[in-house]
Amino acid sequence: MNTETLKPTSKNVKHLNGFSTDDIGDDHLYTGLETPMKKEAFKLSDSEKKERISLLFEEIMDVMGLDLTDDSLKGTPQRVAKMYIDEIFSGLNPANKPKIALFDNKYQYNQMLVEKNITFYSNCEHHFVPIIGKAHVAYISSGKVIGLSKLNRIVQYYAKRPQVQERLTNQIAEDLKHILGTEDVAVIIDAKHLCVSSRGIKDESSATVTSYYGGKFSTPEKIAELQNYLKD
Ligand SMILES: [Zn+2]
Secondary structure (H helix, E strand, O other): OOHHHHOOOOOOOOOEOOEOHHHHHHHOOOOOOOOOOOOOOOOOOHHHHHHHHHHHHHHHHHHOOOOOOOOOOOOHHHHHHHHHHHHHOHHHOHHHOOOOOEEEOOOOOOOEEEEEEEEEEEEEOOOOOEEEEEEEEEEEOOOEEEOHHHHHHHHHHHHOOEEOHHHHHHHHHHHHHHHHOOOOEEEEEEEEEHHHHOOOOOOOOOOEEEEEEOHHHHOHHHHHHHHHHHOO
């Protein structure tokens, strides 16, 4: 452990369960299933948010000493603001949640369905740098089925938030259980965190795997069957 980061500074005096705020970030501890949002999160419209973020990001760049009159830089604050709200953090807004239609399980297919290798890009909520990974999602129909592309869309929706991998895994699983009306859902996520590879401990080869096995997926046989389908 790097003792430098443990020295209390004016910004690092608040201890959470005995951890400093730096520890919380580098160890990627998380606090619950729900993304922590304040009550008045949607008081501002998207365009008002973009306007404010643009001004604030301009200030960050200015404080760092960047010349905002430079042709290459002057549009950056607006680009970042638009990207945050419309793209990489669009999953914070429930209005952007994908509309899901269910269909009757006409073929009476009653084995597990696995949608594997869903590529996603998210961002670590502790450092605001990318998490890049693959999600594998599986369910056993309780009578209803979901369009395959919708499994992908649910993953993308929850990925487009400041995230922690455990929460991303559980949010996808809980939503699928709710939509499909079954506990028989599994989610496995295998991801690289750029805050681990490009900074901090600078480990380029490690990846993090998280999983959720609900209902019928919690038996060793079903887990083995699922793992077998995930082999390349
Ligand atoms: Zn991080």
